[in-house]
Amino acid sequence: MATLTPPDAPGTRADAVDIVLVDDHAIVRQGLRSILERERDLTVVAEASTAAEALAVVDRVRPHIVLLDLKLSASSDVEGLDLCAELAQRDPDLGILVLTTFLDEQLVIRTIRAGAKGYVVKDVDTTGLIRAIRDVARGGSAFDPRSAAAMVRGLHAPPVEESHQLTPREREVVQLLARGLSNGEIGAQLYISETTAKFHVGNILRKLGVSRRAEAVYEATKQGLL
Structure with a gap:
């Protein structure tokens, strides 16, 4: 409390x-x-x-x-x-x-x-x-x-494959991206703010080397993250 x-x-x-x-x-x-x-x-x-x-x-x-x-x-x-x-x-x-x-x-x-x-x-x-x-x-x-x-x-440290650096939370966000949820909806699902959800999405796009949410889902699928 x-x-x-x-x-x-x-x-x-x-x-x-x-x-x-x-x-x-x-x-x-x-x-x-x-x-x-x-x-x-x-x-x-x-x-x-x-x-x-x-x-x-x-x-x-x-x-x-x-x-x-x-x-x-x-x-x-x-x-x-x-x-x-x-x-x-x-x-x-x-x-x-x-x-x-x-x-x-x-x-x-x-x-x-x-x-x-x-x-x-x-x-x-x-x-x-x-x-x-x-x-x-x-x-x-x-x-x-x-x-x-x-x-x-x-x-x-030597660079490692970015996808290996996805945190457990970012993997949760990727799964919700695959369901087509908005930042606000992701925040509601994970009990975080929309701003924090947006922060995670931005990190995911950067780590997967893409610029769009749909591309992130496609890349995550290719790499076995979904």
């Missing part, structure tokens, strides 16, 4: 960095809140456990930073990636900092392309996390050493 800190809560400051925590585990959010609110310039103004809650809360409180886990449900390891893209589409200036257990070269790159300003893994120490938040709040980017190394490896 989403929780909000009242605007006039004791300890808040006009010049504080306002943070929204997005993680499906309440104990993780409580721990992060306890750590971050020891810093005079950091204020946790809200929490959310699901993508839908996060979208509503961020729209309401307009934070400087969203501290986002990529795994927001048992059914998907990277549901937070869709949320990242949606938040960045709504507000390109929002400081989205991913804090997650997953460390994969291509996942780091995909997350940054989706609009995140930084990526740190959950074994980062307190000092590193706070530094990353402040760096993103100043308009910069932030990576812990492991994430930075993973991104460099991903950027220098």
Whole structure:
């Protein structure tokens, strides 16, 4: 359940960095809140456990930073990636900092392309996390050493066949494209926004090397993706 800190809560400051925590585990959010609110310039103004809650809360409180886990449900390891893209589409200036257990070269790159300003893994120490938040709040980017190394490896990795990089979500979208559904209808089927559905369709067209939805379906069929 989403929780909000009242605007006039004791300890808040006009010049504080306002943070929204997005993680499906309440104990993780409580721990992060306890750590971050020891810093005079950091204020946790809200929490959310699901993508839908996060979208509503961020729209309401307009934070400087969203501290986002990529795994927001048992059914998907990277549901937070869709949320990242949606938040960045709504507000390109929002400081989205991913804090997650997953460390994969291509996942780091995909997350940054989706609009995140930084990526740190959950074994980062307190000092590193706070530094990353402040760096993103100043308009910069932030990576812990492991994430930075993973991104460099991903950027220098030999190219692989694009179709092999279709995510499980993109494969779901391809199947719905084959049924002739619009972006809005795809969004309704997958419980995502039309904007996020459009984002996925664009990625699919790029990965399959086509420019039209019908061509994407044809190419996906040829490659055994349908």
